[in-house]
Amino acid sequence: MNIADQTFPAIDGANEDRAQAIRDQLRDAIVDRRLAPGTKLSEGEVGTLFDVSRTVARAALQMLSFEGLVRTERNRGAFVANPSPEEARQVFASRRLIEPGIAIAAAGRMTPADVAAFKTQLEEEGRFIAERGPTARRSEIKASGDFHLLLAAVAGNVILQRFMEELVARSSLVIALYGRSGISSCGHNEHMQILEALEAGNAERASALMLHHIDHIEADLDLRVRSGPALRQALEF
Amino acid sequence: MNIADQTFPAIDGANEDRAQAIRDQLRDAIVDRRLAPGTKLSEGEVGTLFDVSRTVARAALQMLSFEGLVRTERNRGAFVANPSPEEARQVFASRRLIEPGIAIAAAGRMTPADVAAFKTQLEEEGRFIAERGPTARRSEIKASGDFHLLLAAVAGNVILQRFMEELVARSSLVIALYGRSGISSCGHNEHMQILEALEAGNAERASALMLHHIDHIEADLDLRVRSGPALRQALEF
DNA sequence: TCGGCAGAAATCGTATGCAATCTTTTCCAA
């Protein structure tokens, strides 16, 4: 999987920050697994693809590097991150710490509009599960992450929201690398249960369900080190 | 307070990343309050001060902007962040969520070397409290933050560690803006109590103490909006 | 055939130039 094989919508050269737009495109591609972990993202290529100079492409890659989605090596370039099992565990440890609290905060702030937004989101999620094929699978992983992001938005703390954006994006990478099965339908059920608790204003229950939900996601991963770490490093694409 | 009044150690033009070195210098200056909130950080000036091109200075400022220490406005430039009371509350809400968990994780991983490091840190903290003068006050705030950063390092989760680095840095800004008194000596006592609990392996107690500690720090702030938000915005340096 | 070395090609790090945008100053009329 090479970045040159991807097609990206043109960046509207309007007043918006173009580097940010490119970052968003690339992030989507990484989270959707259209760009595999380890793929090289050279400044020149990214620039050509989006029709901007290396300066702008570089800025976009720097942003992704801050988010942990891209790893940059001096004088070598940027690569889609290839999280280690240990990193994967830390991602989920972080989520276990943060998301139950976010659920509690969100429970106290849910508006009818929020409930409606969640229902729309969950419907879409359900549709992707029903469909078959790799495209649907990708959309499904994305939608599953969107549930958590929506929750973070409702919680109303922009700092935590940004942390969650990073954690959800990194989780997608981790699931891509270490995911075992299609536990997703189970996750969908759990999302619905969490929404019920939120709608009922039952913060405690929402929080507990969230904790279990994260445990379930992580339990579906196979985080055993497959071979000696030296070999793994050497093979790192 | 203008950035041009500051003196910075020269960046060693060696193999290290120069933008990163500049970011660290600027972050220290912001956290130490040598650069006041609202101070303009123009690319050209930063570049001249550190003897690098605007390209490198720009990269450093972009990093600080990601950390929330610097706010950038398109076509206008970068300014030391000026967090609103609401933002301040969110910083502390985030810390209340994360730090008790970090304390628990750290309690299970403390080595004798860690304990020694904490003791050294707390001694230094104590020294700054004893001293008088604005310089000592700055060092004291910095040292107080270092306690929390050390704890995050011991906890062993690099993701959470990075989150904490951001939160501690932003807290320094918030304290600079909204801090009322020298509650710091009280904070120092609390740090010592937390260390005792950690040393005893009492994770629950360490966690509870941490939560109270954060509450105390926030309680020392005066987060009332001083004037109409419109006026405040207008006066924003 | 294989390892390794030299040159070529690719890629990155950084400085600099130019256009676009914003800010400040100047100046004139009310």
Added chain:
DNA sequence: TTGGAAAAGATTGCATACGATTTCTGCCGA
């Protein structure tokens, strides 16, 4: 004096150029 418009100045956004570093390639000797 005050308001406002226009010019001058400063600063950013972006592209491009060039040296430095790394990677690739082809060739040679063992």
